[in-house]
Amino acid sequence: MQPSKLPLDAVIAAEPRSNGTAVAPVGAQPFDPNAPVRDRMVFRVGEALSSDDQGRARLHPADMKLLGIEPGQPLRLTGRESTLALADVLPSETVPERTVLIDGLARKNAGVGLQEGVRIEKVELATALTVRLARVLAPHEKARAYDGVRLATGLAGLPVQAGMLLRDPQSGSRAPAFRVASTIPGGPARITPKTSLTFVDHEAVRDLGSGFSYEDIGGLEQELARIREIVELPLRFPHLFQRMGIQPPKGVLLYGPPGTGKTLIARVLASESRAHFIHVNGPEVVHKLYGESEAKLREIFDQADHFAPSIVFIDEIDALAPRRSEVQGDVEKRLVAQFLSLLDGFEARGQVIVIGATNLPDAIDPALRRPGRFDREIEIGVPTRDGRLRVLEIHTKKTPLAADVDLGEVADRTHGYVGADLASLCQEAAMAAIRRCLHESPPAGVEEAERLGADLRVGRDDFLAGFRTVNPSAAREIEVERPSLSLKELGGDAWVKELLRPVLVEWGQNRRGRVPFGMRVASGLLLSGPTGCGKSYVTRALAGELGLPLIEVEGRLVFSKWQGESEKALAELFAKARRSSPCVLLFDELDALGSRRRAGDQGSRHQVLSLLLKEIDRLVESSDVLLVAATNRLDLVDPALLRAGRFDYLIEFPPLLPRERLEIFQLHARHLPLAAGLDLERLATEAEGFTPSDIAAACRRAGSLAVLAAIDGGDPSRVTVRPEHFQAALDAIRRLANSRG
Numbered sequence: 203m204q205p206s207k208l209p210l211d212a213v214i215a216a217e218p219r220s221n222g223t224a225v226a227p228v229g230a231q232p233f234d235p236n237a238p239v240r241d242r243m244v245f246r247v248g249e250a251l252s253s254d255d256q257g258r259a260r261l262h263p264a265d266m267k268l269l270g271i272e273p274g275q276p277l278r279l280t281g282r283e284s285t286l287a288l289a290d291v292l293p294s295e296t297v298p299e300r301t302v303l304i305d306g307l308a309r310k311n312a313g314v315g316l317q318e319g320v321r322i323e324k325v326e327l328a329t330a331l332t333v334r335l336a337r338v339l340a341p342h343e344k345a346r347a348y349d350g351v352r353l354a355t356g357l358a359g360l361p362v363q364a365g366m367l368l369r370d371p372q373s374g375s376r377a378p379a380f381r382v383a384s385t386i387p388g389g390p391a392r393i394t395p396k397t398s399l400t401f402v403d404h405e406a407v408r409d410l411g412s413g414f415s416y417e418d419i420g421g422l423e424q425e426l427a428r429i430r431e432i433v434e435l436p437l438r439f440p441h442l443f444q445r446m447g448i449q450p451p452k453g454v455l456l457y458g459p460p461g462t463g464k465t466l467i468a469r470v471l472a473s474e475s476r477a478h479f480i481h482v483n484g485p486e487v488v489h490k491l492y493g494e495s496e497a498k499l500r501e502i503f504d505q506a507d508h509f510a511p512s513i514v515f516i517d518e519i520d521a522l523a524p525r526r527s528e529v530q531g532d533v534e535k536r537l538v539a540q541f542l543s544l545l546d547g548f549e550a551r552g553q554v555i556v557i558g559a560t561n562l563p564d565a566i567d568p569a570l571r572r573p574g575r576f577d578r579e580i581e582i583g584v585p586t587r588d589g590r591l592r593v594l595e596i597h598t599k600k601t602p603l604a605a606d607v608d609l610g611e612v613a614d615r616t617h618g619y620v621g622a623d624l625a626s627l628c629q630e631a632a633m634a635a636i637r638r639c640l641h642e643s644p645p646a647g648v649e650e651a652e653r654l655g656a657d658l659r660v661g662r663d664d665f666l667a668g669f670r671t672v673n674p675s676a677a678r679e680i681e682v683e684r685p686s687l688s689l690k691e692l693g694g695d696a697w698v699k700e701l702l703r704p705v706l707v708e709w710g711q712n713r714r715g716r717v718p719f720g721m722r723v724a725s726g727l728l729l730s731g732p733t734g735c736g737k738s739y740v741t742r743a744l745a746g747e748l749g750l751p752l753i754e755v756e757g758r759l760v761f762s763k764w765q766g767e768s769e770k771a772l773a774e775l776f777a778k779a780r781r782s783s784p785c786v787l788l789f790d791e792l793d794a795l796g797s798r799r800r801a802g803d804q805g806s807r808h809q810v811l812s813l814l815l816k817e818i819d820r821l822v823e824s825s826d827v828l829l830v831a832a833t834n835r836l837d838l839v840d841p842a843l844l845r846a847g848r849f850d851y852l853i854e855f856p857p858l859l860p861r862e863r864l865e866i867f868q869l870h871a872r873h874l875p876l877a878a879g880l881d882l883e884r885l886a887t888e889a890e891g892f893t894p895s896d897i898a899a900a901c902r903r904a905g906s907l908a909v910l911a912a913i914d915g916g917d918p919s920r921v922t923v924r925p926e927h928f929q930a931a932l933d934a935i936r937r938l939a940n941s942r943g
Contacts, residue, residue: 243269243321243322243323244300244319244320244321244322245261245265245300245301245302245319245320245322246300246301246302246317246318246319247281247301247302247304247309247312247314247315247316247317247318247319247320248297248301248302248303248304248316248317249303249316249416249417250303250304250305250306250308250417251293251303251417252417252420252592252595252596252599253595253599254290254303254305254417255371256305256307256308256360256368256369256371257286257287257288257308257360257361258287258288258290258304258305259277259279259287259288259289259290259302259303259304259308259322260290260291260292260297260302260303260304261289261290261291261292261301261302261303261322262292262297262298262299262300262301263291263292264299265299265300266289266291269322269324270324271289271324272289273289273290273291274288274289274290275288275289275324276288276289276324276325276326276327276361276390276392277289277322277323277324277325278322278323278324278325278390279302279304279308279312279320279321279322280312280320280321280322280323281312281313281314281318281319281320281321282312282313282314283311283312283313283365284311284312284363285308285311285312285363285366286325286327286361286362286363286366286390287304287308287361288359288360288361302320302322304320305415305417306414306415306416306417306418306473306474307367307368307369307378307415309415309474310367310378310473311365311366311367315434315438315474315475315476316416316430316474325361325390326390327361327390327391327392328387328389328390328391328392329391329392329394329397330362330385330386330387330391330392330393330394330397331386331387331397331398332385332386332397332398332399332400333362333382333384333385333386333391333393333397333398333399333400334382334383334384334385334400334401334402335368335380335381335382335383335399335400335401335402336380336381336382336383336401336402337379337380337401338367338378338379338380338381348370348399348401350398350399350400350401351395352372353370353372353399354393354394354395354396354397354398354399355395356370356371356372357371357393357399358393358394358395358397359392359393359394360392360393361390361391361392361393362382362385362390362391362392362393363382363385363389363390363391364382364383364384364385364388365381365382366381366382367380367381367382368380368381368382383402414466414469414470414473415470415473415474416470416474417596418466418470418596419463419466419467419470420585420589420592420593420594420595420596420621421585421586421588421589421590421592421593421621422462422463422467422582422585422589425467425580425581425582426467428578428580429454429456429467429471429557429580432451432454432555432577432578433454433471433475433513433555433557434475435450436450436451436511436553436555437475437477437511437553437555440553449574451555451577451578452545452554452555452556452574452575452576452577453545453555453556453557453558453575453576453577453578454555454556454557454558454576454577454578454579454580455519455557455558455559455560455563455566455571455576455578455579455580456557456558456559456560456580456582457559457560457561457562457563457579457580457581457582458561458581458582458583458584459561459583459584459620459675459781460561460620460622460675461620461621461622461623461675462582462583462584462585462620462621462622463582463620463621464517464559464561464582465517465559466621467582468481468515468517468557468559471513471515471557472513472515475513477511477512477513477555478506478509478510478511478512478513479512479513479515480502480505480506480512480513480514480515481515481517482502482514482515482516482517483516483517483518484516484517484518484519484520484521484522485518485521485522487499487502487522487537488521488522488533488537492533495533495536495537495540496536496537496540499537499540499541499544500540500544502514503544503554506554507554510553510554511553511554511555512553512554512555513554513555513557514554514555514556514557515557515558515559516556516557516558516559517559518559518560519558519559519560519566520560520562520563520565520566522537522538522541523537523538523541523566523567523570524538524565524566524567525565525566525567525568526538526567538567538569538570541570542567542569542570542575545570545575546574546575556576558570558576563579583781584618584619584620584781584782585619585620585621587613587614588613590613590616590619590624591609591610591613593621593624593625594609594612594613594624594628595609597624597625597628598628598660601628601632601660602658602659602660603659603660603661604659604660604661604662606661606662607660607661607662607665608662612627612665614749615669615684616674617674617750617751617782617783617784617785618674618675618751618781618782618785619672619674619675620674620675622675623672623673623674623675626668626672627665627668627669627672628668629668630667630668630671630672631660631664631665631667631668632660632664634660634663634664634667634668635658635659635660635661635664636658638664639658674782684751684752685742685743685745685746685752687739687742687743687746687747688743688746688747689702689706689743689744689747698736698740698853698855701851701853702740702744702853704851705727705744705828705851706744706747706748725818725821725827725828725829725850726818726821726828726829726830726831726848726849726850726851727744727828727829727830727831727849727850727851727853728792728830728831728832728833728844728849728851728852728853729741729830729831729832729833729853729855730832730833730834730836730852730853730854730855731834731854731855731856732834732855732893733834733893733895734893734894734895734896735855735893735894735895736855736893736894736895737790737832737855738754738788738790738832739894740853741786741788741830741832744786744828744830745786748786748828750784750785750786750828751782751785751786752785752786752788753778753779753782753785753786753787753788754788754790755775755787755788755789755790756790756791756794760772760775760795760810761806761807761810765806768806768809768810769809769810769813772810772813772814772817773813773817776817776820776821779821779827780821780826780827783826783827784826784827784828785826785827785828786827786828786830787821787827787828787829787830788830788831788832789829789830789831789832790832791832791833792831792832792833792839792843793833793834793835793836793838793839795810795811795814796811796814796831796839796840796843797811797838797839797840798838798839798840798841799811799840811840811842811843814843815842815843815848818843818848819848829849831843831849836854857891858892858893858894860883860886860887861886863886863889863892863897864882864883864886866894866897866898867882867885867886867889867897867901868882870897870898870901870902871901871904871923874901874904874905874908874923875908875921875922875923876922876923877922877923877924877925880923880924880925880928881925885928885932888932889932891939892935892939896935896939899931899935900928900931900932900934900935901931903930903931903934903935904923904927904928904930904931905923905927907927907930907931908921908922908923908924908927909921911924911927
């Protein structure tokens with residue numbers, strides 16, 4: 203297979219790059235608006251919208267006006283081959299002129315890739331009386347029976363011609379299911395519900411890819427652009443690197459949490475690229491017999507060299523090339539050495555690209571990660587809010603949604619969810635809708651069962667049911683909470699609300715991207731006060747007010763008796779917090795984790811504190827994680843943690859004033875059946891030295907005593923909280939406080 207070349211005499215506008223410069227393909231000329239119309243028929247190919255169906259080509263309104271094209275008009279798109287599509291207008295003018303957006307199947311039919319050129323012209327369609335379809339089968343796939351009438355209804359309106367690949371609109375598969383063998387009348391034709399579809403014997407199995415395209419990847423636009431730059435440029439334009447006298451990139455390492463899309467990117471490259479694609483699972487190479495592993499590896503690279511240009515994708519590469527300093531067996535060391543020599547020994551340099559994927563990049567041998575072997579390391583991280591919305595739109599493209607479903611709201615609630623989690627969430631929501639339909643519908647016969655669920659829609663409650671089943675992978679093994687509290691529910695802490703106001707304003711502006719003057723938002727908040735004063739409650743209210751998930755960690759749980767495990771656990775904790783960002787990270791009992799160092803202290807606690815200081819400084823730079831620490835022994839915290847720049851705000855909780863205690867009494871007693879004449883103000887005065895948690899416990903205890911009194915009186919339905927119940931509750935809480943010292 204030969205490297206890709208620019209089709210026709212394409213006049214393609216320069217592609218903008220991230221540094222603001224424009225890089226034009228070889229032979230590209232500046233766009234001339236005064237050129238004759240016949241010379242302005244070649245357009246740059248771009249990605250289709252996630253909501254577009256097959257057979258649609260979107261153009262800029264100015265281009266449609268220039269070419270005299272109306273929406274819905276059939277077009278012929280010619281690259282290395284030709285295909286048909288229906289013209290449509292762009293939903294906005296953000297896409298530049300001289301660009302046509304078509305999906306992956308249309309690009310395959312036209313024989314072009316992204317950023318290449320296609321010639322567009324109007325075409326007349328006849329009404330298809332008969333269309334003969336050849337079924338395209340993947341390896342080991344059996345031919346299934348199709349209802350021609352139902353399929354014609356699903357394909358109605360689609361323009362077809364002999365040789366085109368079609369997708370079955372009734373299945374969820376993205377792979378092409380049919381190839382048009384012929385049409386009657388011959389030439390371009392339009393399928394109607396009355397068109398007779400006949401099926402011929404399936405054609406020989408061909409490598410048509412997985413059916414995935416760039417439109418199936420959401421939230422990874424920047425990462426995908428970098429990967430395409432490394433993979434496609436050496437394969438399509440090798441002469442450019444020869445002209446510049448440089449060696450093209452030979453490999454790229456993709457790393458990130460499981461489920462973020464590393465393997466999906468490889469499948470897309472296999473489907474979109476016209477290069478030979480070899481998919482290797484790292485553990486499959488390892489054999490128990492001496493020399494078999496090295497021979498298998500050499501066989502893979504010989505195949506890539508023979509079919510160059512080629513792409514070799516190695517999944518779970520950490521199993522193939524582990525750190526030689528940490529493995530005991532001689533087989534692993536020989537395999538790593540063989541792999542390194544093969545990477546250095548390509549004769550068809552630049553025509554073989556190696557892509558490795560792993561979720562344990564630190565487990566890979568360092569010799570593999572130097573330039574010249576894996577030239578780029580690209581993190582495939584947890585998607586942002588906009589990325590999650592894009593993924594949800596992709597996975598619900600064919601799902602009927604109810605009017606009360608707001609995918610933006612779902613994206614807001616899915617902090618820490620990776621692409622696989624979002625796909626599972628959409629699946630669980632659909633399953634919840636199906637269960638609801640089957641539960642609500644009466645028993646039906648065969649004919650009624652076929653019509654069952656005709657009006658079925660996935661609603662908001664179905665997504666809420668899915669949330670109870672699917673948890674975020676990025677924050678697995680740590681407790682992630684989405685508090686529903688707000689600062690309005692804090693009683694007696696008006697001064698706390700005033701102190702938190704700058705934090706709310708800064709983070710509110712930061713989430714909207716409106717932080718002025720290049721200012722840095724607050725990254726650290728330290729709460730100090732006696733036990734039960736409401737430090738954790740304030741943190742939950744702050745997270746609820748900001749709409750961020752809360753990750754709560756107790757400092758004492760980080761330490762381990764094993765050497766190095768404490769530092770590893772702390773580093774992994776901060777890594778998961780960054781992957782779940784934006785979020786609030788709460789360290790309770792900070793004095794247990796960051797206790798004051800003493801002279802000559804070189805133990806595990808000293809190393810953990812040093813790592814904690816380093817990780818906090820990294821959070822300051824990211825501005826995506828709000829660190830909140832709480833302690834009731836500020837005097838035991840190391841001074842290095844208290845310096846300015848690590849914790850921007852210090853809030854110390856003093857003893858409550860009488861009016862503040864009254865507000866807390868009113869807050870926690872608002873649902874109790876209080877007796878007439880009960881004086882909460884007098885109770886607040888008597889509760890001298892009580893903390894908010896003491897007052898809340900007193901209200902709960904008074905309610906319990908009132909229930910017991912009603913039961914003893916023989917009328918459980920008449921519960922009344924009297925002054926003596928509160929007095930007994932206050933005495934019990936006071937005795938408990940005295941026992942604590």
